[in-house]
Each structure stands twice: as C-alpha cells, then as structure tokens.
Amino acid sequence: MQHAIEAEGLVKTYGKGTKAVRALSGVGFAVPRGTVFGLLGPNGAGKSTTTKILTTLSTPDSGTAVVAGLDVSREPGRVRHAIGYVPQKPCFDPTATGRENLTLQGHVYGLSRSDIRARGDQLLERFGLADAADRVTKTWSGGMQRKLDVALALMHRPRVLFLDEPTTGLDPEARADMWAEISGVTEADGVTVLLTTHYLEEADQLADRLVIIDRGQVVAEGTPEELKGGLDGDTVQVELADAGQQEAARRAVASVRGTGEISADGARLHARVGNGAATLPGLLAALEDAAIPLASVTVARPSLDDVYLRHAGRSFHSADRAGRAGTEVAA
Amino acid sequence: MSATTLAPVAPAAESRRFTSLRHAGYLTGRSLRILRREPVYLAFTLIQPMVWLLLFGALFERVAELPGFGSTSYLEYLTPGVVVMTAMMSAGWAGTGFIDDMNRGVMDRNLTSPVSRGALITGALTYQAVVTVVQSLIVFGVGVAAGARYDGGVTGVLVVLLCAVLLAVIFAALSCAVALMLRSQESLIGVSQFLTLPLAFTSTVMMAPALLPDWVGTIARYNPVDWAARASREALLGHPDWSAVLGRAGLLFALMLVMAWLATRAFRAYQRSV
Numbered sequence: 001m002q003h004a005i006e007a008e009g010l011v012k013t014y015g016k017g018t019k020a021v022r023a024l025s026g027v028g029f030a031v032p033r034g035t036v037f038g039l040l041g042p043n044g045a046g047k048s049t050t051t052k053i054l055t056t057l058s059t060p061d062s063g064t065a066v067v068a069g070l071d072v073s074r075e076p077g078r079v080r081h082a083i084g085y086v087p088q089k090p091c092f093d094p095t096a097t098g099r100e101n102l103t104l105q106g107h108v109y110g111l112s113r114s115d116i117r118a119r120g121d122q123l124l125e126r127f128g129l130a131d132a133a134d135r136v137t138k139t140w141s142g143g144m145q146r147k148l149d150v151a152l153a154l155m156h157r158p159r160v161l162f163l164d165e166p167t168t169g170l171d172p173e174a175r176a177d178m179w180a181e182i183s184g185v186t187e188a189d190g191v192t193v194l195l196t197t198h199y200l201e202e203a204d205q206l207a208d209r210l211v212i213i214d215r216g217q218v219v220a221e222g223t224p225e226e227l228k229g230g231l232d233g234d235t236v237q238v239e240l241a242d243a244g245q246q247e248a249a250r251r252a253v254a255s256v257r258g259t260g261e262i263s264a265d266g267a268r269l270h271a272r273v274g275n276g277a278a279t280l281p282g283l284l285a286a287l288e289d290a291a292i293p294l295a296s297v298t299v300a301r302p303s304l305d306d307v308y309l310r311h312a313g314r315s316f317h318s319a320d321r322a323g324r325a326g327t328e329v330a331a
Numbered sequence: 332m333s334a335t336t337l338a339p340v341a342p343a344a345e346s347r348r349f350t351s352l353r354h355a356g357y358l359t360g361r362s363l364r365i366l367r368r369e370p371v372y373l374a375f376t377l378i379q380p381m382v383w384l385l386l387f388g389a390l391f392e393r394v395a396e397l398p399g400f401g402s403t404s405y406l407e408y409l410t411p412g413v414v415v416m417t418a419m420m421s422a423g424w425a426g427t428g429f430i431d432d433m434n435r436g437v438m439d440r441n442l443t444s445p446v447s448r449g450a451l452i453t454g455a456l457t458y459q460a461v462v463t464v465v466q467s468l469i470v471f472g473v474g475v476a477a478g479a480r481y482d483g484g485v486t487g488v489l490v491v492l493l494c495a496v497l498l499a500v501i502f503a504a505l506s507c508a509v510a511l512m513l514r515s516q517e518s519l520i521g522v523s524q525f526l527t528l529p530l531a532f533t534s535t536v537m538m539a540p541a542l543l544p545d546w547v548g549t550i551a552r553y554n555p556v557d558w559a560a561r562a563s564r565e566a567l568l569g570h571p572d573w574s575a576v577l578g579r580a581g582l583l584f585a586l587m588l589v590m591a592w593l594a595t596r597a598f599r600a601y602q603r604s605v
Contacts, residue, residue, distance in 0.1 A: 014604070055443040058605050077445070085443040087436030095365045107357050108444050110350070136368075152440070 004160050004192035005031035005054060010063035012049050023049040025216040026063070031194060034186055038207030039196040040304070042320035046216040047196035048088060051164050054194065055085045068159045081109070084153030088164040092148045094138035098129055101137060101148060102155055109156035123151040126188070127181060143174025147181060154189060161185065163195045167202060182206055198320060200304040212308055214319065219311035228302040233260065234276035235306050236283060241293035243267035252290040256283045265315045267295070270306070351450045358454025362428065363461065373462065380417040380470045384410065385477060387537070399541035407481065410474030411491050411563035412536030417470055418463045418495035419530070419556055423523035425459050425503035426510030433514055439605070448598040452507060452591060459503035460496045467495040482569030490566035490576060494559040497583035501555055502527070504590035511597035514604070530556045558582050
C-alpha cells in the first residue's frame with residue numbers, strides 16, 4: 001500500500017431538481033503514508049463533504065475512495081476500524097470526565113481494560129490533560145476540549161486520522177498548541193493525517209502536501225513550497241482608494257517593466273514581479289502619473305494566498321466570505 | 332509500524348451481534364451517567380403525572396360513582412393509566428438526545444466508529460426503558476400512597492411496568508426516527524405534542540370504556556396507549572382475564588418491533604443529508 005488515501009473522481013450533489021447543490025464535481029488526490037495532507041479551501045468549497053465521504057459518513061454519487069487500503073463504499077465497516085475522525089463540531093461528552101470519555105471510546109473499539117487504562121494515560125499525558133483528567137469536561141477550556149477530541153480519535157491507534165478544521169474557534173495560543181500536537185502525531189503514532197482547513201497559515205505550517213479545493217474541484221496540488229515556487233518572484237499588492245479606477249490602475253501597472261501576471265479583486269490589484277524592491281519605484285511612479293490615489297502598497301514573498309488567487313481566480317478571503325454568505329450545505 | 336500500533340481488525344461475523352449488544356450497553360451506560368449527574372431532568376418529567384394523578388384524582392373523584400367504573404375509586408382507576416401515559420409522554424422526548432448528538436459532532440463520530448446504527452437505537456431505547464421503570468414505580472407509589480389499593484399483587488405491578496416499558500419504547504423509537512429525519516428540536520416538540528395528548532385523551536386512561544362516546548371508543552381500539560392502560564388495569568384485578576392482558580401486550584410488543592426497525596431505517600435519511 002503506497003498511499004493511505006486514494007480518492008478519484010468524487011462527485012456529490014445534495015438535494016434534487018432545481019434545488020440541487022453540487023458540492024463536489026470530480027475531486028481526486030492521493031495521500032502518501034505517514035504524512036500530513038492538507039485540504040485547503042474557503043468555506044463551502046467541498047472540504048467537509050470530501051472528508052465525510054472518506055470517513056464513510058456520506059456516500060459519493062460517483063467516484064471511488066480507498067482509505068488504508070480499503071474501499072469506503074464496499075467495506076465501510078473495516079474502514080471505520082482503521083480511521084479516527086475529529087468532526088468540525090466538538091464531539092466529546094461534556095457531562096463526562098476526560099477519562100470517562102476516553103474509556104467509552106476504548107470500549108467502542110473493543111480495547112481491553114488494561115489497554116484502555118494505559119492508552120488513556122498515555123494520551124492524557126501527551127496532550128497535557130492529565131491534571132484535568134477526572135474533571136467533568138464542560139469545565140475545561142476550549143483548547144483542552146479540542147485536544148480531547150483529537151485524543152478520542154487516536155484512542156484505538158487508527159492508521160488514518162481525519163481532522164476537520166481542528167483549530168476553528170480556538171484562540172491564537174490554543175491554536176499554536178494544537179499545531180504542535182498535530183505535527184507530532186505522525187511520528188508518535190505512525191498515523192497519516194488528512195487535515196482540512198480554511199486557514200492558509202495552518203496548511204502552510206502543517207501540511208507536507210496539500211490540495212487547494214475551490215467550488216468542488218481540486219485547483220492545485222503539491223507541497224506548500226512547490227505551490228509557492230510555481231509563482232516565481234514576489235507579489236505587489238496595491239490597494240486603490242477608489243475601486244472604480246481598477247481598469248486604469250491595471251493599465252498603469254502593466255506598463256511598468258518587470259511586472260508579470262496582474263489580477264484584480266475589487267479595490268485590490270495583485271501583480272507578480274521578478275523582484276519586488278526593484279520594481280516598486282517604477283510602479284509607484286506609473287500610478288502617480290496616471291493620478292490614481294492609493295490606500296496602501298505591500299510587497300510580499302509568495303504566499304498560499306497568491307497560489308490560491310492564481311488557481312481559483314479570486315482571492316482566498318473573498319471566496320471565504322462568499323462561501324460563508326452562500327449555502328452552508330457543503331460545510 | 333510495530334504490531335502493537337496496528338488498528339484492531341474488524342470482528343468476525345458471528346460476534347457482530349454480540350458486539351452490537353455490547354455497544355448498546357455502553358451507550359445506555361453513558362446516558363444513565365448523564366441522568367445520574369443531572370437528576371433534575373427526571374424530576375421534571377414527574378411533575379406532570381403528579382398533577383394528573385393528584386389533581387385529577389381529587390377533581391373527578393365522584394366520576395367513579397357513575398356506572399361503568401365498577402366498585403373502584405377513581406384514583407384506583409386512574410393510577411395505572413397515568414403510569415403508562417407518563418411513560419409515553421416522557422419517551423416522546425427521547426429523540427432530543429439524538430438532536431444534541433447531531434448538533435455536536437457526537438453523532439458523526441459515532442457513525443464513523445464501529446458502533447452500528449442498530450446499537451445506537453438499542454442504546455437509546457434501553458435507556459428509555461430503564462428511565463420508565465424508575466418513573467413508573469414512583470408514579471405508582473404515589474398512587475398507592477394517596478390511597479389506591481389493588482388485588483393483583485406483584486404480578487400485577489410487573490405487568491404494569493412491562494406495559495409502560497413497551498409503550499415507552501414505541502414512542503422513544505418514533506421520537507428518535509423523527510429526530511433523525513427532521514433534525515430540529517422544534518419539529519420534534521411539535522410532533523410529540525401533536526401526538527401524545529390526543530392519544531392520551533382518546534383512550535380509557537381517564538374515562539371508563541363504557542362511558543366513552545362511540546367514535547372515541549373506536550379510536551381507542553387502535554390506540555396503543557389504550558392497549559397499555561387496559562392491560563395494566565386488568566392485570567391489577569384480583570382475577571385478571573389473562574388472555575385480554577396478553578393480547579394487548581402482544582400488540583404492544585409487535586408495534587415496538589416495527590417502530591425500532593423504522594428508527595434504525597431513519598439513519599439513512601440522516602446520512603443522505605450529511
């Protein structure tokens with residue numbers, strides 16, 4: 001088994017007739033064993049739907065998926081033994097203590113009593129939850145509760161761990177803490193991790209490889225470095241004082257030597273340039289000559305946001321807002 | 332990867348049924364633990380039956396003087412009916428547990444674990460059965476404390492408990508099915524209100540069979556609340572007509588199996604929508 005997950009041509013539509021919403025239109029990727037694989041995309045892109053199919057929660061209209069060497073449609077029962085799943089929403093029992101939560105989980109997977117004890121202790125220790133282990137979990141902090149969710153999913157030593165937006169809603173400190181846990185998990189448990197996120201930073205930090213999903217399709221795939229490296233040079237981001245001048249600004253920027261691809265998103269203009277520092281003076285002069293007032297100008301090394309913009313044709317944040325405002329069906 | 336880090340293999344086919352029962356047991360235990368930590372919930376479900384029993388018992392005390400009630404006092408007539416009615420009404424809320432689980436990620440986690448759909452339903456229904464036994468004993472005990480006396484002895488009381496449990500499981504299964512299909516607390520409350528009160532009043536829980544209007548009598552014949560109430564009252568008599576008791580208990584049992592099956596099927600509706 002070369003890959004821990006192989007998905008091919010996954011299609012999923014919710015609802016029927018005119019109300020039908022296409023959540024996935026042919027998603028496919030392969031996840032190498034023992035790595036952290038990121039599924040990055042804005043809200044409503046189809047990340048959760050993909051995860052639900054891979055975890056046997058939902059079935060695709062067409063396409064195939066193999067997880068830990070098992071076909072999810074043909075052998076869902078065996079897949080369930082091989083995976084751990086942390087849903088987007090919290091899944092611990094708030095009326096039970098941390099240890100009680102882990103014990104029930106261990107029983108469900110048929111672990112022996114002594115193993116449940118040992119494995120529970122080990123996970124509580126590792127996630128820094130040992131001191132709170134016998135307290136009812138609704139009194140725990142949000143970060144601790146989320147770590148318990150992950151510990152629950154690891155209880156039975158799964159071969160593949162699914163983390164659906166594990167840090168959404170956590171404060172920055174708890175998020176950094178969770179990142180440390182996730183990056184350690186492949187080593188400590190020999191597990192393969194599929195991580196969905198709509199934080200570019202999170203995918204950049206944690207994922208060995210990632211796919212970018214937009215509107216139910218994979219628009220880019222590679223390591224974060226490869227994806228960023230695919231865009232040579234820097235990005236100059238120009239924010240106009242008046243969005244109405246977008247066309248004029250685009251013409252002015254294009255006239256500057258050394259600018260490559262230009263894309264616009266409302267009052268924002270992104271231009272790819274070979275060397276940001278060298279191009280900037282000429283670019284500013286061109287805009288000045290065209291009498292276009294600016295709100296701000298930034299030069300940046302390529303980020304996943306630029307990768308996203310390049311492949312999806314819109315900036316990540318505007319897509320995220322659109323996804324949030326639109327239907328939650330695929331969330 | 333060493334041998335100890337391998338995930339446990341899927342259980343063999345012959346042990347699957349056993350595994351399912353074991354899972355149902357753990358889930359029942361989980362729910363009972365919640366109840367033990369927050370027993371206030373049980374107290375809430377007992378307020379209404381106390382009103383029925385003590386207020387109605389006193390208010391309509393002289394109803395029993397009408398021909399049709401025999402020689403019993405109204406409280407004696409009313410108590411077994413209120414026991415089964417309470418069982419039904421509190422079971423109508425059983426689906427709220429599923430809705431809580433769905434609103435959190437608990438349902439999704441369970442459905443991606445080796446726990447079968449059957450075990451999830453069995454766990455919820457078993458929990459409701461245990462709660463019903465406790466509730467029924469309390470309601471019946473209050474009836475006796477208020478002066479109701481029965482010749483049926485322990486056997487009679489056991490039959491009352493059995494009928495209450497069967498009726499509770501029927502409505503708990505229905506409630507779980509509705510929860511899985513509609514996935515909203517409000518809809519569940521609506522459905523359970525719409526069903527339980529009319530069913531209670533179109534039965535012989537409050538009024539002797541001979542005194543019911545004809546059309547209500549006709550409805551009562553197909554009403555599971557009435558089956559449970561009649562079987563319970565009969566079993567508490569000095570010399571019960573056991574064939575009448577068994578016939579109605581059999582009907583309840585059959586309906587329970589149908590409802591439990593329906594509830595298990597309702598998972599498909601939920602999974603189609605996730």
